[in-house]
Amino acid sequence: MDAYDLVVIGSGPAGQRAAIQAAKSGKHVALVERREVIGGTCINTGTIPSKTMREAVLHLSGFQYQGIYGVNYRVKDQITMADLSFRVQQVIKNELDVTQAQLFRNGISVFTAEASFVDPHTIRMASSRGESTVSAGSVVIATGTVPATSAKVPVNGQTVVLSDQVLQLTALPKTLIVVGGGVIGVEYACMFAALGVRVVLIEKRPRLLEFADAEIVEALCYHLRDHRVTLRLNEELDQVDDAPGEGVVAALRSRKRIAGDVLLYAVGRQGNVESLQLGAAGLEADDRGRIPVDAEYRTKQQHIYAVGDVIGFPSLASVSMEQGRVAAARALGLDLHSKPGTYPYGIYTIPEISFIGRTEEQLTDEDVPYEVGLAYYREIARGQIRGDTTGRLKIIFHRETRALLGIHSGNAQLYQQQKDFLAGVVRVRRLRQRLAVSAKDGARPLVEPLGLHTDGAARGRRTIQSVVQSRRGRRPPAAHRRARLRRCPAQQADRSDRAGPDRNTRAAAQAFELITP
Numbered sequence: 094m095d096a097y098d099l100v101v102i103g104s105g106p107a108g109q110r111a112a113i114q115a116a117k118s119g120k121h122v123a124l125v126e127r128r129e130v131i132g133g134t135c136i137n138t139g140t141i142p143s144k145t146m147r148e149a150v151l152h153l154s155g156f157q158y159q160g161i162y163g164v165n166y167r168v169k170d171q172i173t174m175a176d177l178s179f180r181v182q183q184v185i186k187n188e189l190d191v192t193q194a195q196l197f198r199n200g201i202s203v204f205t206a207e208a209s210f211v212d213p214h215t216i217r218m219a220s221s222r223g224e225s226t227v228s229a230g231s232v233v234i235a236t237g238t239v240p241a242t243s244a245k246v247p248v249n250g251q252t253v254v255l256s257d258q259v260l261q262l263t264a265l266p267k268t269l270i271v272v273g274g275g276v277i278g279v280e281y282a283c284m285f286a287a288l289g290v291r292v293v294l295i296e297k298r299p300r301l302l303e304f305a306d307a308e309i310v311e312a313l314c315y316h317l318r319d320h321r322v323t324l325r326l327n328e329e330l331d332q333v334d335d336a337p338g339e340g341v342v343a344a345l346r347s348r349k350r351i352a353g354d355v356l357l358y359a360v361g362r363q364g365n366v367e368s369l370q371l372g373a374a375g376l377e378a379d380d381r382g383r384i385p386v387d388a389e390y391r392t393k394q395q396h397i398y399a400v401g402d403v404i405g406f407p408s409l410a411s412v413s414m415e416q417g418r419v420a421a422a423r424a425l426g427l428d429l430h431s432k433p434g435t436y437p438y439g440i441y442t443i444p445e446i447s448f449i450g451r452t453e454e455q456l457t458d459e460d461v462p463y464e465v466g467l468a469y470y471r472e473i474a475r476g477q478i479r480g481d482t483t484g485r486l487k488i489i490f491h492r493e494t495r496a497l498l499g500i501h502s503g504n505a506q507l508y509q510q511q512k513d514f515l516a517g518v519v520r521v522r523r524l525r526q527r528l529a530v531s532a533k534d535g536a537r538p539l540v541e542p543l544g545l546h547t548d549g550a551a552r553g554r555r556t557i558q559s560v561v562q563s564r565r566g567r568r569p570p571a572a573h574r575r576a577r578l579r580r581c582p583a584q585q586a587d588r589s590d591r592a593g594p595d596r597n598t599r600a601a602a603q604a605f606e607l608i609t610p
């Protein structure tokens with residue numbers, strides 16, 4: 094039986110990064126993947142295909158230029174599913190090649206087999222070619238998820254589909270019903286709406302994307318409705334009827350019946366744990382297949398870690414990669430620093446949403462006093478020139494310490510800029526100059542939560558104060574504030590306008606200056 098320092102189960106982003114991190118440190122690493130192709134949901138059915146489809150949609154539909162040339166502007170008339178999947182297949186192939194090369198050049202042993210535990214240190218690998226076992230000093234479980242299904246939703250891959258099957262559609266539907274207002278459901282709703290498909294989005298909660306900032310999501314809802322998307326919030330699916338030749342009908346608990354050509358069922362995902370024999374390792378998962386871990390991604394077995402989608406929220410490829418790296422480092426006693434609180438989030442809706450740090454709702458619940466600076470893309474010339482007038486950027490500061498608590502944007506162009514800004518990859522020097530705040534005035538708490546450092550330049554607080562001007566005022570009692578936020582997210586947008594156009598414009602300019610290269 095071969096022995097490895099680390100055995101990684103699953104070759105999605107979480108597993109790949111765990112394996113590469115360990116191999117780069119000179120460890121003997123095995124990666125076990127049950128599919129014939131590596132890359133997991135990310136490369137084969139999720140992130141990469143859907144993001145490539147989004148690019149194809151934006152390009153072919155001429156969506157980004159419709160603000161300038163009118164809503165009828167198109168790069169191609171009669172866009173087909175074949176047009177969209179043509180580009181997707183190319184990108185998938187390239188990504189697979191890149192990933193395979195990375196694993197190969199790092200000397201990782203890749204096995205195509207289904208892995209399961211024999212005991213806490215022994216892994217069985219089963220495939221059509223036979224069975225073998227390996228022993229593992231440490232194990233990283235990165236088995237990901239599959240779309241959740243329901244007995245009441247007869248998935249057939251043609252008229253009733255799961256998110257993994259969208260690109261297999263043979264024709265664009267005229268009407269699409271999307272069940273599920275999470276990231277996947279909303280992203281696909283946006284893409285099909287941009288193609289001119291009538292979309293009905295059903296979500297049982299009162300709002301979409303609950304973990305994102307309410308004000309930014311509210312703006313997204315406005316754009317969705319503007320593109321003829323019907324939002325059915327607070328509505329629960331009862332069952333789906335699919336009569337051949339008659340289309341699909343979604344029957345809701347409220348007794349509404351919604352008819353469409355295709356129904357996309359995107360209500361959560363289920364952890365891939367059934368075949369792992371977790372019990373043999375002394376582990377168990379919850380009813381949604383999620384494996385409980387501590388802050389370092391360690392399970393209740395000291396040498397077994399779990400990362401990526403199989404541990405639950407946020408279930409993003411970027412975060413899964415970082416979790417994989419951290420888990421491998423912890424398992425092998427390597428020194429690696431990572432700050433989960435500063436992981437950026439990107440949601441590829443149209444317009445896209447990105448954020449880092451905490452939302453107003455979280456801060457309100459935690460009773461943290463804060464101020465908000467809000468800037469609109471339409472108020473700078475670049476927004477007008479590009480025909481992009483939808484964007485907004487929101488910066489949340491601690492009212493007393495001036496620590497930067499969160500940045501939220503809804504805009505196609507801002508995501509990369511914001512990521513650079515937050516990661517401190519570039520412009521740290523410029524940021525220091527812009528903020529120009531001495532350590533005594535609070536620069537350290539402002540930038541340190543983001544992993545940036547101050548040089549103690551001393552030019553007062555004015556810049557920050559004018560950025561954060563818009564939401565000053567007496568705070569109502571906590572309970573009252575919470576109720577207001579929950580009941581009426583749109584009200585927050587109104588509050589920002591009270592400061593008057595001049596102050597808002599100034600804040601907008603200041604905030605954008607902070608992040609514009």
Ligand SMILES: Cc1cc2nc3c(=O)[nH]c(=O)nc-3n(C[C@H](O)[C@H](O)[C@H](O)COP(=O)(O)OP(=O)(O)OC[C@H]3O[C@@H](n4cnc5c(N)ncnc54)[C@H](O)[C@@H]3O)c2cc1C
Binds near residue numbers: 102143209439
């Ligand atoms: C439609 C869609 C769009 C998305 N868009 C984005 C996005 O824009 N941005 C973003 O950051 N994230 C996005 N995601 C999420 C992202 O794809 C996941 O967060 C990411 O793939 C999770 O990585 P993972 O390594 O945990 O699992 P996965 O990528 O699911 O990989 C798990 C692997 O483990 C293998 N496996 C399972 N069980 C076993 C076993 N017993 N033995 C061996 N192998 C096994 C599976 O075959 C699979 O290859 C999207 C997801 C979907 C579905």
